[in-house]
Amino acid sequence: MDVLVVDHPLAQTRLTAMRRTETDSGVFRASLHELTTMVVYEAARLFAVEKYPIETPVAPTEGTRLANPPLIVPVLRAGLGMADAALALLPESSMGFVGLARDEETHEPRAYMESLPGDLTGQPVLVLDPMLATGGSLLHCCRLLADRGCTDIIICCVLAAPEGVDRLKDSGLPLRLVTASIDQGLNEKAYIVPGLGDAGDRQFGGMRRF
Ligand SMILES: O=P(O)(O)OC[C@H]1O[C@H](OP(=O)(O)OP(=O)(O)O)[C@H](O)[C@@H]1O
Ligand SMILES: O=c1cc[nH]c(=O)[nH]1
Ligand SMILES: [Mg+2]
Numbered sequence: 001m002d003v004l005v006v007d008h009p010l011a012q013t014r015l016t017a018m019r020r021t022e023t024d025s026g027v028f029r030a031s032l033h034e035l036t037t038m039v040v041y042e043a044a045r046l047f048a049v050e051k052y053p054i055e056t057p058v059a060p061t062e063g064t065r066l067a068n069p070p071l072i073v074p075v076l077r078a079g080l081g082m083a084d085a086a087l088a089l090l091p092e093s094s095m096g097f098v099g100l101a102r103d104e105e106t107h108e109p110r111a112y113m114e115s116l117p118g119d120l121t122g123q124p125v126l127v128l129d130p131m132l133a134t135g136g137s138l139l140h141c142c143r144l145l146a147d148r149g150c151t152d153i154i155i156c157c158v159l160a161a162p163e164g165v166d167r168l169k170d171s172g173l174p175l176r177l178v179t180a181s182i183d184q185g186l187n188e189k190a191y192i193v194p195g196l197g198d199a200g201d202r203q204f205g206g207m208r209r210f
Pocket of ligand 1: 076102103129132136198199200
């Protein structure tokens, strides 16, 4: 699995804002939106393009377009905060949704929503979830995609734990990963350290213990 870490200074300043405890939910959401633009921009280097004839006001020339715009799939809830920024960069794309909530005791994902095309043969997919911790949630999501015939999955996240990266690598699924950081690891509650807390709660409210 290819892994790309977006270590651009402007990405790292947004990530710093997201990490800080005193950052309120409005600034957290704005920082995630801006950081998503940068992460998806880097991920899009991997997309195939095709040339086609266009005309400027001065002369005919060649234009460029995406050969096969990806289906965008945010993982609810936290991935919702990345959806607008990704769709703004990829206006030709469609969007599917997967809803997962991690059990606080077992840390296993519980699926509560799935809205995906039945056949993803030949369709690249861009999965959005800010957090890759144990990897259980993203693995569940990517298996749903692979079961529908998808062979080209790019995951965009903000923070990844080495444990989750290794789990995705070992899955044998056709994955590539773009992230703004690979952190130290997981604590005993399977939260990323130093991390940023619960990305869903920090955007939308809630009470989790880290
Ligand atoms: O790699 P994992 O160990 O599976 O953990 C990562 C998952 O945890 C968070 O979602 P959460 O379950 O908290 O749901 P939420 O987005 O509704 O807050 C996050 O957005 C990932 O989906
Ligand atoms: O650190 C973590 C781990 C899982 N989910 C989160 O939102 N944060
Ligand atoms: Mg959460």
